[in-house]
Structures are given as C-alpha cells and as structure tokens.
Amino acid sequence: xxHTHFEPExxxxxxxxxxxxxxxxxxxxxxxxxxxxxxxxxxxxxxxxQKLSVLxxxxxxxxxxxxxxxxxxxxxLAARRLGADVIDFSASGSSLSKGESFIDTAKNLEAMGIDAxxxxxxxxxxxxxxxxxxxxxxxxxxxxxxxxxxxxxxxxFSIRERLGxxxxxxxxxxxDIAHSRTARSNLWGLVKLGAKVILCGPPTLVSPRWRELxxxxxHNLDAIVPRCDVLNLxxxxxxxxxTRPFPSVREYAHLxxxxxxxxxxxxxxxxxxxxxxxxxxxxVTADVADCPQSLILNQVTNGLxxxxxxxxxxxxxxxxxxxxxxxxxxxxVGRVA
Amino acid sequence: xxxxxxxxxGRVVDPSQGIDRIDDVLVRDGLVVAIGPAETGTDETIDxxxxxxxxxxxxxxxxxxxxxxxxxxxxxxxxxxxxAGGFTSVACIPNTEPPIDTQATVEFIHQKAMRADxxxxxxxxxxxxxxxxxxxxxxxxxVEAGAVAFSDDGAPVYDAELMRRxxxxxxxxxxxxxxxxxxxELSRGGVMNEGLVSLMLGLAxxxxxxxxxxxxxxxxxxESTGGRLHVMHVSTAGGVGLVRMAKARGxxxxxxxxPHHFTLTDETLRGFDSNYKMSxxxxxxxxxxAIIAGIVDGTIDCIxxxxxxxxxxxxxxxxxxxxxGIIGLETAVGLSVTRLVATGRISWPRxxxxxxxxxxxxxxxxxxxxRPGSVADxxxxxxxxxxxxxxxxxxxxxVNSPFDRWTLRGRAVATIVAxxxxxxxx
Numbered sequence: 145x146x147h148t149h150f151e152p153e154x155x156x157x158x159x160x161x162x163x164x165x166x167x168x169x170x171x172x173x174x175x176x177x178x179x180x181x182x183x184x185x186x187x188x189x190x191x192x193x194q195k196l197s198v199l200x201x202x203x204x205x206x207x208x209x210x211x212x213x214x215x216x217x218x219x220x221l222a223a224r225r226l227g228a229d230v231i232d233f234s235a236s237g238s239s240l241s242k243g244e245s246f247i248d249t250a251k252n253l254e255a256m257g258i259d260a261x262x263x264x265x266x267x268x269x270x271x272x273x274x275x276x277x278x279x280x281x282x283x284x285x286x287x288x289x290x291x292x293x294x295x296x297x298x299x300x301f302s303i304r305e306r307l308g309x310x311x312x313x314x315x316x317x318x319x320d321i322a323h324s325r326t327a328r329s330n331l332w333g334l335v336k337l338g339a340k341v342i343l344c345g346p347p348t349l350v351s352p353r354w355r356e357l358x359x360x361x362x363h364n365l366d367a368i369v370p371r372c373d374v375l376n377l378x379x380x381x382x383x384x385x386x387t388r389p390f391p392s393v394r395e396y397a398h399l400x401x402x403x404x405x406x407x408x409x410x411x412x413x414x415x416x417x418x419x420x421x422x423x424x425x426x427x428v429t430a431d432v433a434d435c436p437q438s439l440i441l442n443q444v445t446n447g448l449x450x451x452x453x454x455x456x457x458x459x460x461x462x463x464x465x466x467x468x469x470x471x472x473x474x475x476x477v478g479r480v481a
Numbered sequence: 482x483x484x485x486x487x488x489x490x491g492r493v494v495d496p497s498q499g500i501d502r503i504d505d506v507l508v509r510d511g512l513v514v515a516i517g518p519a520e521t522g523t524d525e526t527i528d529x530x531x532x533x534x535x536x537x538x539x540x541x542x543x544x545x546x547x548x549x550x551x552x553x554x555x556x557x558x559x560x561x562x563x564x565a566g567g568f569t570s571v572a573c574i575p576n577t578e579p580p581i582d583t584q585a586t587v588e589f590i591h592q593k594a595m596r597a598d599x600x601x602x603x604x605x606x607x608x609x610x611x612x613x614x615x616x617x618x619x620x621x622x623x624v625e626a627g628a629v630a631f632s633d634d635g636a637p638v639y640d641a642e643l644m645r646r647x648x649x650x651x652x653x654x655x656x657x658x659x660x661x662x663x664x665x666e667l668s669r670g671g672v673m674n675e676g677l678v679s680l681m682l683g684l685a686x687x688x689x690x691x692x693x694x695x696x697x698x699x700x701x702x703x704e705s706t707g708g709r710l711h712v713m714h715v716s717t718a719g720g721v722g723l724v725r726m727a728k729a730r731g732x733x734x735x736x737x738x739x740p741h742h743f744t745l746t747d748e749t750l751r752g753f754d755s756n757y758k759m760s761x762x763x764x765x766x767x768x769x770x771a772i773i774a775g776i777v778d779g780t781i782d783c784i785x786x787x788x789x790x791x792x793x794x795x796x797x798x799x800x801x802x803x804x805x806g807i808i809g810l811e812t813a814v815g816l817s818v819t820r821l822v823a824t825g826r827i828s829w830p831r832x833x834x835x836x837x838x839x840x841x842x843x844x845x846x847x848x849x850x851x852r853p854g855s856v857a858d859x860x861x862x863x864x865x866x867x868x869x870x871x872x873x874x875x876x877x878x879x880v881n882s883p884f885d886r887w888t889l890r891g892r893a894v895a896t897i898v899a900x901x902x903x904x905x906x907x
Contacts, residue, residue: 168681247797267799268683269753288801289683328683353677386670386685 150188151198154463155456156181162281164454165272166291167332175333179301182446182453189225192448197227202259202459204228207250208285209235209265214420214444215285215295219262222451228459231258246270247277254278260459263287281458289323289384292419296329298450299417300337302439303374305446306415311338316368318344318400319378319427322351323385326419327378331359342368345400348389365400369410376417377402377427393426403429407437415439485509486900487519491529491861495536496834497850506534508857511900515853527895527902529861535833536851537569537600537858537898539840540810542634542659542713542737542785545571545602547593548586549578554790554878556590559810560599562788562877564904566810567893569858570601570841570848571788574659575612576635582607582618587626600898601858603629603846608647608658614639617647624654629844632659634713637695639665644699648708657709657735657843660699662720663761667691672801674747674762682750684800687762693719700727703734711843712736714787716761718771725780735843736775737785740809740816743772745883755796755803756883759789773826776835783839784832786813790879808877812870812884814862818891822864829864861895868892 158177167175186192204223206216216232223230233253250261260281263271268290275282286292304310315334321327321343334341335358342360343350354361362368369375380396390396402416416428416438424430433440486508493504493516505519506529540563546554554562556573563571573590575581581590587604594602606628607618612635620631631651638644638660651658668687673679675686696712700723703710712724715736724736741759746766749757757763775781789806796803817836821827827835837860841849848858872885896904 245794245797246799265799267801270799272753273799287683291683322680323683325683328681351680353680356677357681 150184151196152456153461155460157463159457162458163275164283164293164458165275166284167293167296167329167336168291170336172336175297175336178297178450178453178457179304181457182297182301182449185452185456186446186449189452192225192445192452195225195227198456199223199459200227202228203257204230204455204459205253205258205261206230206232207253207261207263208233209246209263209270210286212264212285215264218444218447219285219451222448223455225448226452226455228455247274250274250278254280260455283454283458286325289325289328289381291329292325293329294447294450294454295326295419296333297454298443298447299326299330299376299419300333301446301450302417302443303415305442306439307373310334312340313373314340314342314371315374315376316342316344316372317376317378318365318402320349320380321345321354321378322349322389323381324378330376335359342372344368346390366406366409369406372414373411374415374417375402376419377422378419379421379423380426397426401425401427401429402432404431407432407435413437417443419443483509484900485523486525486527486857486897487523488527488529488534488859488861489519491532491534492829493534493851494829494833495851496830496838497536498852500851501830506851506859508859508900511857513851513853513855513857516851527861531863531865532894533829533833533862533864535860535862536837536849537896538567538814538836538860538893539570539572539844539846539848540568540786540788540813541572541783541840541844543571543573543788543810544576544790544806545573546577546790548589552792556593556602557597557599558876558878559788559790560594560597560602562808562810562875563600564896565876565893566812567814567860567862567896568600568810569860569896569898570603570846572603572605572629572844574605574632574634575607576633580607580612581605582610582612582623584622584626587623587628591627599903600896601848603844605630605632605659607631608633608638609643612636614643617643617650620650621654624656628656629846630657630659630711632661632713634659634661637661637663637665641698641702645702645706648702648706648710652706652708655709655845657711659711659713661713662692662695662699664691664694667694671762672758673750674764676747676765678747678750684750687760689717689719689764689768692717692761693723696720696723700724700732700734703727704730704732707733710734714739714742714761714785715772715775715781716742716764716768718768721771721775721780725775728780735782735839736780737783738772738776738781739785739787740813740820741807741883743769743776744816744820749883753800754883755798755800756807756881758800758803758805759787759807760805773821776821777826782835782843784813784817784835785840786810790877791881792879793881796881806881808875808879808882811875811877812882812889814893815868815870815889815891816884818864819889823890857897857900859897860893861897862891863894864891866890866892866894
C-alpha cells in the first residue's frame with residue numbers, strides 16, 4: 145500500500161496546548177488542526193496500520209479510574225504507532241483501593257518521569273484538576289458525563305471523511321444526552337464547525353434548557369429523522385442514572401430506537417454513528433447497526449487516527465516559535481455575579 | 482476599682498435604638514454606660530474616628546466541628562476566626578460527633594468556650610435525638626442547659642410529622658427551629674445547582690425545587706402550629722418568594738442568607754473547584770439578585786455565614802466526593818460591605834441590623850444592642866478599608882474559601898467582648 149510521507153519534527157504553531165481536556169474550550173481552528181493532523185497520520189500509517197517513531201522516547205500513562213476496554217486499547221495502540229512507550233494503570237488493584245487520593249496517585253506517576261497521562265474518571269472535571277496540579281500533559285479520555293473529546297473528534301472525523309465539510313449539515317444526537325460525555329463533545333465540536341445540531345430524546349434525558357445554547361431540542365425522533373444528514377445514536381447509560389428516566393426499555397425502543405421503519409423515512413444517504421458499546425435493540429436495531437450507512441466500524445479505525453493526532457499535538461516536541469501554554473485555561477478566580 | 486473604656490468619635494450605628502450618629506461610647510466594667518460625649522481620663526480610649534461603632538456582630542450559623550472533627554476546626558480556632566471577622570457571638574450548629582443532643586454536650590461546649598476565652602458561643606441543640614430524624618431530642622432539658630435554638634442542619638428534618646411536633650414543642654419554650662430546607666430525593670447525588678451550567682459540565686444537579694418545596698412545607702407547618710421557623714441559608718429566588726408570602730400571612734418565620742449566595746453563581750463551578758461546592762449550592766444570577774432584594778426589603782432578616790470548615794485533604798477529592806461547605810467567618814463583613822453597602826443596595830444601619838440586631842432577636846439572646854446597661858459587645862468596622870483576603874493567614878483551622886486573593890472593602894478592625902478588646906487588626 146502506498147501512502148504519503150508524514151513524519152513531522154515539531155508540533156505546528158497553531159497548537160499551543162499541553163492538554164486536551166474538552167472541546168468546549170477549543171477554537172474551530174484548533175479543532176480543524178486536530179482533525180487534519182489525524183487525517184495525515186491515518187494516511188501516513190496506511191490506515192493506522194504502520195508504525196512511526198515521532199514520539200520515540202516519550203512515556204504515556206493510561207490512568208483509568210473507570211473501566212474501559214476500547215478507549216484504553218485505542219489510546220495504547222495510537223501511542224505505540226507513534227513510537228511512544230505506554231503504561232497502563234487502572235484503579236483496581238492499585239493503591240487507590242487503599243485510600244490514596246487521585247491526586248497523590250497521579251503525582252506518584254508524574255515523579256516517575258512520564259510525559260503525559262490519559263485520564264478516565266467517573267467524575268466530571270477530574271482531568272482538569274489534574275492538569276492544574278501536574279506538570280505533565282493531561283488528555284481527557286472521558287470524565288463522567290462531561291466530555292470525551294477524542295470520541296467527539298473521531299465521530300466528527302468520520303462524518304468529515306464521508307461528507308468533506310460539516311458546514312450546514314444537520315446532525316441528530318439521539319438518546320441519553322443527560323449522561324453522555326460523547327454527546328457533549330460532539331455538540332461543541334459540531335457547532336464550532338458550523339453544523340446544525342438536534343438533540344433528541346425524552347425530556348428526562350434531553351433537557352429543554354439545551355436550547356439556551358442555540359441548539360434544537362426535539363422529543364420526537366420520527367419528526368426529525370427526515371431532516372438529518374447524520375444520526376449519532378447514544379447509548380443509554382443505565383449505570384449513571386439515579387432514577388429511571390423512562391418507564392421501560394421496551395417503551396424507550398418503541399419511541400427512540402433507530403429501526404428499519406424509521407430508516408425508510410430518512411434521507412437516502414443518511415449516515416449512522418454509534419459510539420459504542422451499543423445496546424442492540426435499545427438505541428439501534430441490529431439490521432440498522434449493520435446497514436451500509438453505518439459508520440460504526442469506521443469509527444473504530446478513525447479513533448486510532450484521532451488519538452495519534454491528539455498525542456502528537458500534546459506530547460510532540462515544540463518548534464522554537466511555538467509558545468507553550470502551561471495553563472489549563474480554567475478561570476482561576478470565581479466570577480462575581 | 483472600675484475599668485473604663487471609651488470609643489471616641491465613631492459613627493455609632495445601633496438599629497436597636499434607631500441610632501446613627503457620630504458620638505462616643507462609654508463602657509464600664511463590661512457594660513455599656515452611655516452613648517454621648519465622654520470625659521477624658523478613662524483607663525483606655527480607642528480613637529474610632531472614621532469607623533463604624535456597632536453592637537457586636539452575631540453569626541447564628543457556624544459549624545465549630547468540636548467535638549468530633551477537631552482536624553477541621555475547634556471551638557478555640559473557630560471562635561478566634563469569629564473575632565477576626567468582627568463577630569462577638571456565634572451560634573454553633575449541633576451536627577458534631579456526637580451531636581449536641583444532651584445537657585452534657587451543651588455543657589461541654591460551654592466549658593470549652595469558657596476556656597478558649599474568645600467570643601460568646603451560643604449553643605444550638607438537635608431537633609431529633611442523635612440527629613437521626615426519628616424522635617424529638619430532650620428539648621426541654623437542652624433549653625435548661627442553655628440551648629438557644631434547635632436544628633438538625635446538615636440535613637433537613639425529613640419527617641413532616643416530626644417537624645410539626647418539633648414546631649409545636651419548641652413553641653412552648655419560644656425557641657426557633659433553624660431549618661435546612663431540602664427534599665433529598667430531588668437533590669440526591671447532586672453536587673451543584675441544576676441548570677444550564679450543570680448540564681454543560683455533566684455534573685449532577687440539585688434543583689431549586691428541592692429547596693423551595695421544603696420551604697413551602699415548613700412555612701405551612703409553622704403557620705398551622707404557630708411555631709417559630711427560621712429558614713437557614715436561603716439560596717433561591719423561589720425560596721425568597723415563599724418566605725415573603727409566609728410573612729405576609731403572618732407566619733412566624735424568619736430567614737437568613739449567606740454571603741456566598743449573594744456573591745457567587747453556579748458559573749464558578751466551571752473550574753471544578755470544590756471550594757465552590759456547598760449545600761444549598763450556588764445558584765444563578767437571578768437567584769443572587771432575588772436574595773439581595775430579599776435582604777433589602779427585609780424578607781431575609783439576617784446574614785449568617787454557614788461557616789463550614791473542612792481540612793484540605795477532604796476538599797481535595799474529586800468534586801462528587803468532596804464535602805459540601807466553605808468557611809465564612811473572616812470574609813463575611815468584607816463581602817457584605819462590598820456587595821451590599823458599597824453598591825448602595827443597603828444602608829449601614831440595615832447591615833448592622835442583619836448582622837447583629839436581628840440574629841440576636843431571633844435567638845433570644847441579650848446581645849445586638851448598645852443600650853445603656855447591656856453587655857459591651859462591640860465591633861469597630863473600617864468601612865473604607867480595602868484589603869486582600871489571604872486564606873493562609875486565617876485564624877480558622879481550615880482554608881476552604883473560594884474568596885482567597887479577593888480584594889474586599891470593609892473590615893472589622895477591633896472586636897470587643899464584654900468590654901475587653903479581644904481582637905485588634907494590626
């Protein structure tokens with residue numbers, strides 16, 4: 145397989161962050177730069193299959209306070225494809241179960257001379273707190289229901305790969321918006337790149353208050369399906385729900401599962417995404433998950449590309465001209481009302 | 482041999498007597514003797530020119546943590562913080578370990594406070610035995626031991642029937658119930674106000690309704706029993722409205738607001754800092770405005786801090802594991818002056834009324850006045866002093882304040898308890 149050569153020596157000047165904490169605080173230009181970088185790595189590695197050495201000598205730690213298989217594997221593989229060393233550190237079996245605080249755990253790893261941590265945690269903002277207290281790069285691999293920036297980026301990457309441009313397209317995010325970090329990262333990324341976003345689900349999972357951000361909110365999937373160019377079907381996060389937001393799975397599927405009937409009323413070239421792991425029969429029926437419009441498996445490959453891009457931009461060597469922004473861009477003092 | 486003290490030429494603000502004028506205050510043997518020109522030749526004179534001379538400030542909502550959580554605060558450190566903040570009296574909330582629900586624990590607090598020899602400590606007793614919300618504590622005996630009010634704060638009195646009985650029973654002693662208003666099912670798992678910001682951050686929310694529904698219940702119960710209800714730390718516009726309506730109906734209800742609730746909004750949580758996590762949570766700009774309006778029109782009677790010390794290792798946990806609460810004794814005057822007086826929203830007499838006269842009246846304690854013959858608890862405040870908050874220099878044992886590094890206007894410069902100068906800003 146032939147592919148373009150791309151072995152950059154320094155991070156481009158358009159990128160100044162050591163961390164990737166969320167998409168909300170990135171500019172459209174920075175998001176495009178991330179996507180472009182991912183795209184070049186995908187080409188340069190023959191579809192993410194070959195190895196480069198641009199991060200040789202760097203050590204990246206997967207610090208997972210919450211279980212994950214696919215995201216951690218994807219980050220590990222992406223780091224290795226760029227030549228970095230990878231260490232997995234999961235909360236179970238570590239000193240965390242002995243009562244050590246998350247900050248002390250991370251500080252210990254930092255003292256071992258690592259370059260970046262890829263953090264997953266069940267509490268929103270934990271990567272942000274680590275970024276303030278550690279002197280290494282912090283990449284958010286999912287913080288509770290807050291954000292999952294690389295998932296958002298890979299969804300957008302997959303759409304962009306198919307459609308070229310996001311300006312003016314309509315994307316429906318369907319399902320458990322309340323508990324979905326993927327939804328939030330998609331929302332920010334899509335809006336910043338000029339797409340129209342519709343959030344769809346029952347009011348117990350899709351608050352009407354999202355309208356205050358200028359996005360459309362619908363509680364009727366049948367009404368929005370014909371208008372969508374892309375549907376992203378988000379998993380119902382049973383494990384994060386305090387009280388059941390709908391009467392039964394059967395009723396949920398009746399109202400909100402993407403099935404063959406609904407697909408018939410959609411645009412012919414509708415793209416279907418699902419960040420996985422998918423609950424077949426809940427958000428999406430099997431026939432739709434496996435239909436030609438489904439990008440579900442492309443998403444997995446693109447996840448590698450996006451994570452290569454992110455690791456390179458946050459951990460790669462800086463050119464002389466590029467200033468390094470060491471702050472995590474959080475407000476340091478509270479705002480007065 | 483008499484001991485005399487003159488506070489010379491200050492702006493004497495005493496709402497209990499309707500006084501607001503430049504004058505001297507003469508103190509002898511721990512009591513106020515007169516407000517009026519004092520002769521020279523006293524033992525001690527403080528030049529109060531340019532200062533507010535007010536009856537000692539009273540904070541009716543303070544968690545001193547002792548007994549049981551001395552790593553966060555002790556009676557000694559907490560009352561030193563109170564003095565440094567201009568408070569001559571605090572009411573300590575009984576969610577200690579063990580909770581203050583026996584005469585012995587009340588006695589313990591009084592002993593410790595006497596030994597600390599700082600400011601006055603008035604004891605709030607538990608509404609329910611062991612603070613379990615199941616049956617009434619021995620309220621009559623606690624009253625005999627000196628408890629001035631009753632509260633299960635930290636948690637609401639959840640059982641409506643128990644709350645009804647408590648209001649009836651405390652009514653017999655004319656003691657108020659200080660109520661933490663929260664419907665727990667509605668706020669369960671929450672770490673911040675439920676709203677657009679919590680939605681964006683993916684943090685579980687505590688809706689305003691959780692507070693409002695409970696205020697509604699308790700004002701109705703106070704109305705039907707004739708008992709005295711004091712609504713603690715009102716944080717919502719809806720809550721202010723419910724208290725206002727209840728007062729209009731003649732219900733015996735009073736209310737307090739905390740400086741953080743009229744200063745900060747839930748936007749501050751965007752930094753994920755647990756020093757912005759408290760219960761009730763920081764709300765929206767509209768709620769902040771409603772609370773200030775409530776203070777202006779008197780719906781909210783007084784300002785209290787809900788001083789809630791937590792050691793750094795507790796507050797440094799993930800946002801959902803970190804405990805609720807911030808300290809407030811040493812920033813309350815600065816925040817209140819900066820946010821309410823310097824902005825022209827309330828007058829100095831109204832501020833002193835909210836921080837001294839009314840909390841004293843609600844607790845039924847013989848403080849909050851400079852009437853001749855009363856205990857000479859006096860606070861001198863420099864109304865113009867601009868200063869920077871420095872958590873490291875706090876007297877409190879804890880530093881969990883979101884106001885560190887803030888520049889504030891107005892500060893207590895001397896705190897006098899029973900005629901003795903207990904704190905002087907150097």
